[in-house]
Amino acid sequence: MSYDNRYCPFLNRNDSRCAQRFQVSHLQFAFQHCFEQYKSCPTYLELLVERRVRQGTMAHGQTATNLVPVTICGKAMSR
Numbered sequence: 043m044s045y046d047n048r049y050c051p052f053l054n055r056n057d058s059r060c061a062q063r064f065q066v067s068h069l070q071f072a073f074q075h076c077f078e079q080y081k082s083c084p085t086y087l088e089l090l091v092e093r094r095v096r097q098g099t100m101a102h103g104q105t106a107t108n109l110v111p112v113t114i115c116g117k118a119m120s121r
Contacts, residue, residue, distance in 0.1 A: 050080035052089045059085045 075083035
């Protein structure tokens with residue numbers, strides 16, 4: 043494993059969702075999830091999706107305001 047893959051790629055961002063993990067009371071979580079196992083962190087997944095949405099909209103010349111919120115129902119609909 044290379045050194046670059048041993049910690050979360052979003053660790054150096056100034057994001058409040060990550061900053062709260064580095065409080066003394068949450069350090070156990072930070073060491074478990076920000077290093078070595080960062081892909082299991084729910085915040086990592088949120089940030090990754092946000093990055094991919096930004097990259098996708100930039101690639102197509104659109105802006106984030108062109109996105110439409112969609113709600114998916116958990117039940118299958120019958121016809």
